[in-house]
Amino acid sequence: xxxxxxxxxxxxTGRHLVHALxxxxxxxxxxxxDASCAVFVPGLGLPQxxxxxxxxxxxxxxxxxxxxxxxxxxxxxxxxxxxxxALGTAVADWVTAHRIPGPLSLMGxxxxxxxxxxxxxxxxxSVSRLALVMAGPTFRPEHRKLLRLTAAVPxxxxxxxxxxxVQTTTLLRNAVGVASVVKSGMRDAPERRLAQLxxxxxxxxxxxDTFAPxxxxxxxxxxxxxTATTVRVLPGSHNNPFTYPVELGDLVMEAVAxxx
Numbered sequence: 001x002x003x004x005x006x007x008x009x010x011x012x013t014g015r016h017l018v019h020a021l022x023x024x025x026x027x028x029x030x031x032x033x034d035a036s037c038a039v040f041v042p043g044l045g046l047p048q049x050x051x052x053x054x055x056x057x058x059x060x061x062x063x064x065x066x067x068x069x070x071x072x073x074x075x076x077x078x079x080x081x082x083x084x085x086a087l088g089t090a091v092a093d094w095v096t097a098h099r100i101p102g103p104l105s106l107m108g109x110x111x112x113x114x115x116x117x118x119x120x121x122x123x124x125x126s127v128s129r130l131a132l133v134m135a136g137p138t139f140r141p142e143h144r145k146l147l148r149l150t151a152a153v154p155x156x157x158x159x160x161x162x163x164x165x166v167q168t169t170t171l172l173r174n175a176v177g178v179a180s181v182v183k184s185g186m187r188d189a190p191e192r193r194l195a196q197l198x199x200x201x202x203x204x205x206x207x208x209d210t211f212a213p214x215x216x217x218x219x220x221x222x223x224x225x226x227t228a229t230t231v232r233v234l235p236g237s238h239n240n241p242f243t244y245p246v247e248l249g250d251l252v253m254e255a256v257a258x259x260x
Contacts, residue, residue: 010078013093017078019071020094021047023054023064036103036256037063041091041119043110043136044178045072045082048167050109052245053252060253067091069115070181072174082180084111084188088118095123103129105255109241110211111185113137121196129259131200133252136209136238137190140216144186152210191223200228200258204251206236206244228258 007022038057040050047066054064069090071079080090095104104127108116113134120132143149171178194201201224205212214233221229232251236244 008074011094011097013090013097015093016080016090018080018090018094019068019074019078021066021068023058023062036061036105036260037065037100038105038107038252038256039065039067039091039095039100041067041069041087041106041108041112041116043108043112043138044171044181045070045174046167046170046178047073048170049239049242051242053241053249056245056249057252060249062253062256067094070177072170072177082177083184084114084181085118085184087112087115087181088122091115091119092122095119095127100127103131103256103259105131105133105252105259107133107135107252107255108137109135110138110238111181114185114188114190117190117193117197120199121193124197124199131202131255131259132197133202133204133255134190134220135241135248136205136212137203137217137220138211139186139188140212140219141189141191143211146186149186191220194220194223195225197225199226200230200255201226202230202232202251202255204232204234204248206238206240207233208237209240211238230254 007025009020009022011018042050047068050066057064068074069079069087070082080086106116106120123130143152203217203221205217217231221231234240234244234247241248
């Protein structure tokens with residue numbers, strides 16, 4: 001399975017029990033305080049497709065964490081409600097519980113980008129070295145209507161890999177919860193929330209990602225409260241964390257370096 005050890009951990013944050021996959025074992029009590037860390041928030045709560053990007057970053061010496069939120073990967077009662085705001089709070093609570101002072105790159109993909117944004121706003125006053133990466137951010141205004149969103153689905157995934165079918169079982173087992181994540185994402189307006197952000201921001205998507213074309217990325221960048229913004233279009237389509245992990249991983253490393 002590559003370099004990612006996938007060490008299962010369970011953290012009680014006070015409000016939630018959060019399952020996370022870590023790239024390395026850590027001492028009792030939390031993460032190493034000086035480690036460069038990348039925390040991933042998966043789209044639709046389906047973590048498996050992030051594995052190639054995490055593998056690449058782990059090989060480059062970055063401590064990686066994949067949060068199983070809202071809790072679809074492992075069976076049992078854990079996680080948080082399948083809602084963008086609840087996801088953001090759970091992510092922020094997990095980071096706070098592990099006392100990560102930075103350098104920390106918080107990377108969310110798709111609906112996970114919306115949740116990661118909500119978390120970053122909650123964390124920016126307490127985490128001194130924090131950067132946010134929003135990859136393939138959803139939902140631009142025209143996609144907040146179901147018919148328009150449905151029409152955008154086939155082209156958004158036209159350059160994907162059959163290997164991504166590894167997450168099909170998780171998707172089908174949690175179809176109701178996945179639908180709830182989508183509905184909450186469609187109600188969210190990241191362009192308004194971004195005005196509160198003050199930490200370095202990277203916006204990226206695959207060149208064929210019709211969910212997140214470059215004009216949407218640049219519109220989000222213009223809405224951000226931080227002046228430290230980067231927009232980068234990479235190869236692939238919506239799920240390029242699976243199909244182009246080196247290119248996306250290197251961009252995450254740039255975000256980590258920004259706050260080191």
